[in-house]
Structures are given as C-alpha cells and as structure tokens.
Amino acid sequence: MSDITDLGVAALRDGVAAGQFSAVEVAEAFNANVAAAQDALNAFIVVTPEKAVEAARAVDAKRAAGEALGAMAGVPIGMKDLFATFGVQTTAASHMLEGFVPQYESTVSQKLWDAGAGMLGKLNLDQFAMGSSNETSHFGNVISPWRRPDGKAQLTPGGSSGGSSAAIAARLAPAATGTDTGGSIRQPAAFTGTTGIKPTYGRCSRWGVVAFASSLDQPGSMGRDVTDCAIMLEAMAGFDPKDSTSLDLPVPAWTASLSADMKGKKVGIPREYRADGMPAEIEAVWEQGIAWLKDAGAEVVEVSLPHTKYALPTYYIIAPAEASSNLARYDGVRYGLRDLPDGAGLQDMYAATRAAGFGPEVKRRILIGTYVLSAGFYDAYYTQAQKVRTLISQDFARAFEQVDVLLTPTAPSAAFALGENVDDPLAMYLNDVFTVPASLAGLPAMSVPAGLDAQGLPLGLQIIGRPLDEQGVLNAGLAIESRAGFTAKPGKWW
Template identity: 75%
Template sequence: MTDLTDLGVAGLRDGFRAGDFTAREVAEAFNGAVEAASQLNAFIVTTPEKAIEAADAADKDRDAGTLKPLSGVPLGIKDLFCTKGVQSAAASHILEGFTPPYESTVTTKLFDAGAGMLGKLNMDQFAMGSSNETSFFGDVISPWRRNDGGNAPLTPGGSSGGSSSSVAAHLCPAATGTDTGGSIRQPAAFTGIVGMKPTYGRCSRLGIIAFASSLDQAGPMTRDVRDAAIMLNVMSGYDPGDATSLDVAVPDWEAALSSDLKGKKIGIPKEYRVDNMPGEIDELWRKGADMLRDAGAEIVDISLPHTKYALPTYYIIAPAEASANLSRYDGVRYGLRELPEGANLQDMYAATRAAGFGDEVKRRIMIGTYVLSAGYYDAYFTKAQKVRSLIVQDFEKAWEECDLLLTPTAPSAAFALGDLSDDPIAMYLNDVFTVPSSLAGLPAISVPGGLDEKGLPLGLQIIGKPLDEQGVMDAGLAIEERAGFVAGAEKWW
C-alpha cells in the first residue's frame, strides 16, 4: 500500500471512501510523521488525540453511510486560528498559554466537515514576518536543502512557515494559512507547494487573531491545486459574525476545475520586472507564459503603473492596523501579565508589552502608532489609503484587457535562516510580487513552476478578478500539469 502520508486531501478522501484504509490508520500515520519530524519545529502544539478522535468518528460515519466532505483527512492548523481548548498564541509570548473558549469560523467549518486536527502550526509572531524567524517558539526549518553541498537550514517562508514546511514534509496533507501581504503564497513558493489566497471576504475572519483587518484572509496550503479547491470549498462561506464576510454563493470549485484556457487572456504586468531580478526568476516567468499559452490562453502585455508604490503603501497601512489591533494585549484581561513590585497600571502595560512582544512586532507597532499620530495621520495613513485606491483602479483597468495575471510569486528561492534577519527592508522586499493583489483584495494562487540551479522550488503566481477563484485555480492547474512538479522534499531529518 502507498505510504498514507504521501497522499493529499483528494487521495485520502477517495481512498478512505473506497475502503482502502481506515481513518484511524491515516491519523496514526500522520501523528507518527509529526513526531518523527520534530526537528523542523513546524508545530507549536500537537494534538494526536484530536486526530484520532476525528478519525474514529469518520470510521463510524463510513459504516453508517453518513460520510462528510473531509472525513478521514487530518489537518494542520496555523496558530493564528483560535481552537477551542487548545493553545492559540499567534506564536507569541504575550498569548502563551491562552486557550480560547470558542472556535474560529474556518476551523469550525473544517471540523464540521469531518477533518481532524494534528496540531497548531508555528508561524511568525502575530503573522509579522517573511521567514518564520520571529516566532517566540523558535524558527521553523524548511524540509528542503540546496543541492550544492551546503547544509544551511533554509527558511520555509512566512508568516505561514509552519504550514508550508509541514505540507512539504508530508507531516499533514493540507494546512490552513493566512495571507496579509503574501503569507500564504510566498511560503508556498519557497517550499514547492500550492498556496491559495481567496478574495478578501471569502473566508470568515472570526476567530482569527488579527494583524491587519482590511488585509488578513484565510486560505488553504496544499500539495496540489485540486486539494486547494477541496479545502477552499469547505473554508468559504458567509459569516454574519464577520462584518467583512461576503454574502455570496460558494461554487463547487473542485467539480469545475479545468486546465483548458481557450478564450482566456493572461496579462503580463511590465512593472513586475523589478530591478536586479535574478535571471532564473525571469526565465521561470517566461516558461510560465509558455505553459499557459500551451493550455490555450493568449498572452498580453499590460501595465499596473502604481505597482512601485505598493510596498510602501502596505508598510504604512498594515502596521497602522496592527497598532490598533494589538493594543488589546495589555495584561488586564488575558494572556501575559508583568507586574513589577510597586508598579502602577501604566507600568504594568509597559512591562507586559515589552516582555510579551518580539522585536518585529514592536517595530510594526511603533511604525503604525507613528503614522496614526496627530500631525502625521494625513501625511502618511490618509495618503497611503489614497494610493491603495489607485492600485485597485490599476487592476480594474487591467481586467478590461485580460482575464488573469501571471507573475513570479517571490523574487528568489528560499534563503538561509539568518541571512536577512538583520535587514528588515530586504526582508520586506520578499513581498514585492504578492502585496499589490492583497491591497486590492484579489484572489491569487502560487503554484510550483520548477527548481532553481541549486534544486530549490520556485513559484508562479496567478492573480484573478474579484471572486474568480475558479479562473485562478484553472490557470494554476494548467501550470501544475505542465510543470510536472510533485510536492514534497527529500527526507533529511
């Protein structure tokens, strides 16, 4: 029998329904894989008992003929999602030990659909980072290694680094991620998996620990595009408890998947050819266009003139929203409380936040507080919101000429842990290709396009119109079929 951990969501779902194996056998296999790969530090908390509990329920449902969409499929859950009775710390010290009395809407949907939970996945603290080096619980390590003889541990990307590492290492068939400026897509590109960011509002944000409320969006991280469609079908849907949730129908994306792109126009935005772009990224982009052309699409050149302002706009808006959202962590109601002897209330606030937040979180809170302060609000935050509107308008004009956009996902392959940790600006540049679509709230997917000269994965990004997840995944499937890339790294741990 095929090693159960080599199967993705569709393979597990279909094999379980066919009676090829039991759900308990699946849960035990993945629980064993998680335990064996502890060196990757992908999990903050493991919940093998919950995976077994869901598996036993799935086996009973199969006997009773009452199977659910994800019966027999155990998942990894990013630590940003609140899970009832299980620590949900956003990889921070200030929330260490916090066990919510409620479940996030997304995880509720997944568990109601029969999925089990293998544990809570490590991440950049409060989703702030691009390398998974800001977690209070330590760095996550990519399962990939360079083929040049170097053995430097590589970043799995961020902030959803635990999710990307665990899926690539076959510790779970799929995982939840969140994307604020690229935190699903960039780690997916670094680890050779599929990462899907849906239209803003497709997935409820209720119960997801907030970073930047106008940008945060949940999405699936999977082995392939079909698995992403299956996961997204369950995760999506209107939630009256989330004021930003979209009250629109959820299509059956899996059933409609097609790699036939005849009649589609794919735009190539010239502004994404950034200075000093590595030749292998440009070559990958060209090959991606050839793949889509082979699938029947017409390739057209388009312009997104305000692209160069996207990163500075993002790094004003996102920290400003973070400054407001993270003000709730003060040591009064829950989480860490530091109370020095003789301290007053203000002293407690300061001591708690100083001890509870990491350097990157403090950096973004300070930037955000500054741009929202009297005398600077209009000069920075208001202006950034105006530029964001111009970026949205760029995309709206582009849709008059094309149906989808093709770009690289990241400006390089995965780098070694520690390489950029002392240079925040260089780290922020990792999001140069993903931030514009986040600011516009558009659906986008990263799919593996090939390997660089050192044998590391490189990703291609498809961006679509609002609510056109189908078109995005269809184009992703076309690339997937032609690239011939099989998700998964060789085992070294």
C-alpha cells in the same frame, strides 16, 4: 500502494470513502510523521494527535453506518496557530498569548471539523503573522525540509505561514490552513514547492483569527496541489454573520468546475513586475509559465499596473497602522501575559507586559503604525497610503478589462538561509514585492510550484484573478500544474 502520507487531500478522502484504508490509519500515519520530525523542523507549536484520531474515529463510524461523509472526511490537517481552537492553546506564536486556551472555535476551523477534517496540531508561524521567514516566532524558527546541495545552511520555509508550508512539504500534513495579509500563504508555498491560495477578501471568515491588519487579513488553504487547495477552500469559505467583512455569497463548486483548458482566456503579464535586478532564474521560470499557458490555449497580453512601485511602501504604512490598533488590546488586563513589577501602577504594568510579550519585529511594526497614525503625520502617511491603495485597485480593475488573469513570479528569489536577512528589515520586506499588490486590492491569488533553481530549490508562479474569480485562478493554476509536472520533494534528512 504508496505510503499513506504521500497522498493528498483528494486521494485520502476518496481512499477512506472507498474503504482502501481507515481514517484512523491515516491519522496515525501522519501523527507518526509529526512526532518524528518535530525536533528537527519545529513546524508545530502544539501537537494534538488525540484530536486527529478522535475525528478519524468519528469518520470511520459514519462510514460504517452508511452515512454521508463530508468533503474533508478522513483528512487530518495542520491548523495555523492564528486560528482559535476550543480547548487547545492558541498563541499567534507570541509570548503575549502563551498559555491562552480559547473557549470558542474560529469559524474557519469549525467549518473544517464539520467537513470531517481532524487536527494534527497548531502550526508555528511568524509572531502575530508579522514576518516573511518564520524567524520571529517566540517558539523558535521553523526549519524548511528543503536543503541546498551542501546541506549546511538551514533554509526558511517562508512566512508567516512557514509551519504550514514546511509541514506539507515534509509530509507531516496533507494540507494546512494559512492566512495571507501581504503574501503569507503564497510566498511560503513558493519556497517549499507547495500550493496555496488566498481567496478574495471576505470569502473566508476572519472571526476567531488573531488579527494583524483587519482590512488585509484573509484565511486560505495550502496543500500539495491545486485540487487539494480547491477542496479545502470550498470547506472553509462561506458567509459568517459574526464577521462584518464576510461576503454574503454562496460558495461556488470550485472543485467540480476545475479545468486546465485556457482556450478563449487572456493572461496578462504586468510589465512593472519585471523589476531591475530580477534573478535570471526567476525570469526564466516566468517565461516558462507564459509558454505553458499559451500551450493551454490562452492568449498572452502585456498589461500595465503603473502604481505597482508604490505597493510595498503603501502596505508597510497601512498594515502596521492597523496592527498598532489591533494589538492595543494586549495590555495585561483581560487575557494573555501580565507582567506586574513590584509596586508597579497600571501604566507600569502596561509597559512591562508589552515589553515582555512582544518580539522585536512586532514592536517595530507597532511603532511604525503608531507613528503614521499620530496627529502630526496621519494625513501625510496614512491618508496618502489609502489613496494610493485605491489607485492600485483601479490599476487592477483596468487590467481586468483586457484580461482574465495575471501571471507573475511569486517571490523574487528561492528560499534563503535563516539569518541571512534577519538584521535587515527592508531586505526582508522586499520578499513581498510580488504578493502585496493583490492583497491591497483584495484579489484572489495563488502560488503553484513551477520548477527548481540551480541549487534544486523550488520556485513558484503566482496567478492573480478578478474579485470573486477564484475559479479562474484555480483553473490557470491547474493549467500550469499539469504542464510543470512538478514532483520534486525534499530529501529526508530529519
């Protein structure tokens, strides 16, 4: 049998249920991998080996007693440190929340624990989920397990869910939670040769998730393959009365309905995504994806999403505006960091706390957001951006009158080296050019690995679906996955 840590969610769950190995054996194997890689990769902010073993013992006891096991039973996972976890520090990778220990559990994490999953630890991310490279964390950069052939440069695992993607790619966890505001599940998945899905906005509860931009944030699942993402998403999703944006709908049986057969389906190729200066390797992998879906029986149709070019500027008005409002709560009074200089008054404390607690990227976005919401500029920027967001949603609605899903690249390049774009915010923001439009429209979208570039680094393809059609997205992803035969993994150097 292969090493336990080479197995994904489905294989681990089924193996535990069949008695091939115990849940405790699984937890201990992954705990050992986490401990061995932590200094090199910095994927976790907090490790909780005891939590993984405790959940595993409960699963083994249930199996021994002949009780029914949950959909994630015996599967230890990484939890992005944006999800509140009872009794375990939750920081959003910020000094502002360092030392904050919630006395409650996020809805998504509770659903996963109820399904039998265990927690290996809290995963590193870009601070408050603001970033595309995992270089803004107060707790240091996450290092991708992937390397270029010369092995010199440290590469980004993507962001903001970089700890999640690095942990899965390095076999530190079989799966992990992520959150996606403008591409923070899909882009890291593409950079690390893993799979990740952002469901329809409202499918997974945001209650207990540290807020960035409330009309965009959406939890999702990340794993080794499409099936693992479907299993985990089923466990995470569902109505939550504590979240006013939660959809009061039953959770479909996505896993049971998985099919790689695309006969009778139409796949749209948005002409506006063929950006000027697109690298030839990205173009080539996109064409390969089109060929795979044709082979699966799909008809390919070119469609137009005319407002695509406005998506990125629209996002970088709306998201910072919501962030500036959400992050106003971190004032040094109620929880988190308090910086109180000698003789300081209340206003001085606010200023000192926020200056010390937030990193440069978070401050940049708060400033942008405050500016676009200010009295003189609200209509010129924020109101206009909301109108354009509506136009972008209408573009998608018109396209989905003709096709079932859309196929695009996930990111405009393979993973870049840490430090390459850190001094150029605009270059960094362009990483989200293919993922942001679906976020603005609240659509389900996923990234699946499709191949390697000339330097042996992973490239991903993105599937975007109609609202609530996660099944269509998963099935198209499975069709690509089954034809791509992607088995590459990073060579172990840590």
